[in-house]
Amino acid sequence: MSGAGVSEVTVRVPMNIALVKYWGKRDEQLILPLNDSISLTVDKLTAETTVRMIQGVGENTVEINGRRVELSSNKRYQTVFDEALRLQRKRKEDSNQNETECISHHFEVISKTNFPVAAGLASSAAGFAAIGRAIQKILNLNDTQANRLARIGSGSACRSMFGGLVHWKKGEKEDGSDCVAVRADSENWKDLYCIILVFDDERKKVGSSEGMRRTRETSTLLKHRIESVVPERIEQVKKAYESRNFQDLARVIMADSNQFHAVCLDSVPPIRYLNESSWRLIEVVEKFNQQEVKAAYTFDAGPNACVIVQKDDVPAFIKAALQDISIPSEDLKSVEEDLNVSFEGPLNSSILCSKLIVSPMGGGPADS
Amino acid sequence: MSGAGVSEVTVRVPMNIALVKYWGKRDEQLILPLNDSISLTVDKLTAETTVRMIQGVGENTVEINGRRVELSSNKRYQTVFDEALRLQRKRKEDSNQNETECISHHFEVISKTNFPVAAGLASSAAGFAAIGRAIQKILNLNDTQANRLARIGSGSACRSMFGGLVHWKKGEKEDGSDCVAVRADSENWKDLYCIILVFDDERKKVGSSEGMRRTRETSTLLKHRIESVVPERIEQVKKAYESRNFQDLARVIMADSNQFHAVCLDSVPPIRYLNESSWRLIEVVEKFNQQEVKAAYTFDAGPNACVIVQKDDVPAFIKAALQDISIPSEDLKSVEEDLNVSFEGPLNSSILCSKLIVSPMGGGPADS
Known part of the structure; x- marks a missing residue:
């Protein structure tokens, strides 16, 4: 040392x-x-x-x-x-x-x-x-x-x-x-996994420091979010996580991602991070959740999606995504090897994901 | 009768x-x-x-x-x-x-x-x-x-x-x-004109009755908008209109359009009416307004844009839009004849507007 x-x-x-x-x-x-x-x-x-x-x-x-x-x-x-x-x-x-x-x-x-x-x-x-x-x-x-x-x-x-x-x-x-x-x-909760889909974007992004400043100075909704919505959601997440209630957790995650992008849109001038691919992914998740909420999307200050699922649902979600989104075959292969599953495809789709990453969550840092 | x-x-x-x-x-x-x-x-x-x-x-x-x-x-x-x-x-x-x-x-x-x-x-x-x-x-x-x-x-x-x-x-x-x-x-205020750009969309639209219901039932931001934001904005619009202050009027119009779409995004599942073309138009307006706010976009429950300008600024705005948006030549011709101006173009652009309409505003109904 x-x-x-x-x-x-x-x-x-x-x-x-x-x-x-x-x-x-x-x-x-x-x-x-x-x-x-x-x-x-x-x-x-x-x-x-x-x-x-x-x-x-x-x-x-x-x-x-x-x-x-x-x-x-x-x-x-x-x-x-x-x-x-x-x-x-x-x-x-x-x-x-x-x-x-x-x-x-x-x-x-x-x-x-x-x-x-x-x-x-x-x-x-x-x-x-x-x-x-x-x-x-x-x-x-x-x-x-x-x-x-x-x-x-x-x-x-x-x-x-x-x-x-x-x-x-x-x-x-x-x-x-x-x-x-x-x-x-x-x-x-070791069962939680995330599936990250990288969607490229040519648009010039509003950096998060600049974006935060703009929203704080111009959004008339942000204050309400901060004071009334977030504290409750923090408690909901803790409770759902502690009781391993995936559906409740997923609902809060999606609602809060959407609200974050809503206050961005409520800024002057409006900030937009989601693109067509992001929205297509949202539709994939909605469809996947039709019977039961088994996946939650969340987006940071960019178009890339992070989909949180339980480990057993990783293959089914990727299979569902492949109906609408093209995923690089080397990334699919790597998931197939990791999880011992096999996918068909990629099908021809207009929505291109340039990188797919599947990862467990919550492990934290490690010394090496 | x-x-x-x-x-x-x-x-x-x-x-x-x-x-x-x-x-x-x-x-x-x-x-x-x-x-x-x-x-x-x-x-x-x-x-x-x-x-x-x-x-x-x-x-x-x-x-x-x-x-x-x-x-x-x-x-x-x-x-x-x-x-x-x-x-x-x-x-x-x-x-x-x-x-x-x-x-x-x-x-x-x-x-x-x-x-x-x-x-x-x-x-x-x-x-x-x-x-x-x-x-x-x-x-x-x-x-x-x-x-x-x-x-x-x-x-x-x-x-x-x-x-x-x-x-x-x-x-x-x-x-x-x-x-x-x-x-x-x-x-x-007879000087106000609007330029409507129709952007086609294949997506299945959430109807406004269904959309309103969803937002009322699920958005945690709507209540704040209704109670705290809208009343003030109504007064701002009245004041700006009465004093013929275009810049103030335009700022409220754009902020409120964005906030409406923000509460749609804050709904569960999220509602989206703006598409890539709508966003391109927003960028056109932002650019047009760089020196001075001379145009205001507003979007209802769909991707079509309504851009409000003062009569003298109609040709300049259309000229600016043509840099990024393809407009049907028969619609351009009709505006050219109405306003006695001439445009170049349409240029080749990936954003297609399927109909352009220029209209005075505020005249109200007429018996015929």
Whole structure:
């Protein structure tokens, strides 16, 4: 873990997907959200990240998938490193360590995601969660401190720090000290899987920071969502998850995804993340659920779908999706091998999914 | 106007478009809305309608554009005829006319719209408004009574009964007696034009009655819209219209169209009326408005766009739209002749508009 003046930790942290969505910041600098959100990790999509904390003056460096990140235009990394050093100093002061001289440190981060960063799958959340967790280990920080590191890097990153159902509480305090993500279940529901369908899009996307700002400033519905709808839904998700009630869970997940996109549409000018393919997928899920609710779609700030099902329903859902959506055959093959099933197709369909990923959920991060 | 036991009136009534949208009924039978709405007529799109009230027992008949309407599956017509006869009886009772015997009557309606009924341009609203106004003339009813006739035929029809800005008040009473449409301006703003772009759609549409019911029953945002957002917007529209402030008017129109579609998306299952073409048109308007807000889009329960501009800006807007949207050349030619302008194009574009209509607004119905 450490050499001469070098501490090094490698962790693997999955991305996460919100079941009740985060949209809108009450503090842009500290990345404090306007409302609570609740999520599960997508265990197969990870960022494996090595953080080196090196004694002495030097340039901080970050490399993602072999490419150097320009830190002058990505201020968030510096914010996280500064906070890490502040926490280190604070701990030394608290423990009355007799080091009055200030020892300089700098950081090297090397991160590899096992999914394309460009696919719009919240890679930065996984990356910052990994950095937060690695620094936690290096500096022996508590969960709240690690949470804060991840959060000030990329808001929802703080939800990737645990397995099981994770509840990111917005908190009330101005300094963000009560804004933390915590586990909200007594035991992980291992039966939950997600099927991610990547739908490409040529449109220029409204980035989530810009989108959140626009919605907060212009939507006349957002306030009501935050005050009256979200708190109830958080409780509904917890209850459904704890009692393993898939149908109730699925209903809240879909309603909240739709409401998030509704407040985007209620913004000025309107923000649109769902495209024709997303809507086609919604129809596939509606049809699949006709007899019984067995799948729940959820969409973040982009057209890609995340469909949550119980493990046994994965093959049936993919089979249903293939009626309307073309899925790359190598991805189908990989699912066939993983789950020991076989699909027909892909059929000819006008809706193209460029990548299909099937993953268990809720496993949380792992040291490696 | 009348022969032996036959009263006949012909009127021409335009459709109307809401600037603040009606979505949700508080009473499905009487068609009482959950919120106020405010509208302008689209003067070029009319239903010319002849109503004959014939003494004696006979079958009611309705013919629209040469096709007989099956009244057993369109109960609304019967509701309107019954109400007309009730009003007639009531008036006779009130005036103490000594006719104790009940004279039977039946109705013949012949209606012609000058736009395709299938284009999703609220033809039924224009039709029922025409029936209401014709019966008003036959029976010498007051405006409130005529309003009610139109409304119980097709809710928003009551907004087509006047020129100028028309405010349909939801009312509070259970019998709907205070639910009326009234003029809300002191003088019609004759400079307002609308440019309607018809975008075809293969999708099976959720009808507006079904859609309203679904939103009322399932959206957690609708109540807030109704209670807190709409009343303010009605006042904003009135003020902007009265002071001829186009920019303020346009901003409210676009925000309310978007919010209507947002509450549709917030319904379970979500309702979607905007398609790719609609969104392309939104982008055209955004771009057109970059320097100054000179156009406002609004969409009803379908993908067709209604773009409201001041008369002088009609050619510039069409020119801008032609950059991204293909418009039938015969429609362009007709606008060129009407406005004495000339356009280039249509360019090759993937977005096809199947019909373009340019019309002055706010003129209201005319006897013919």
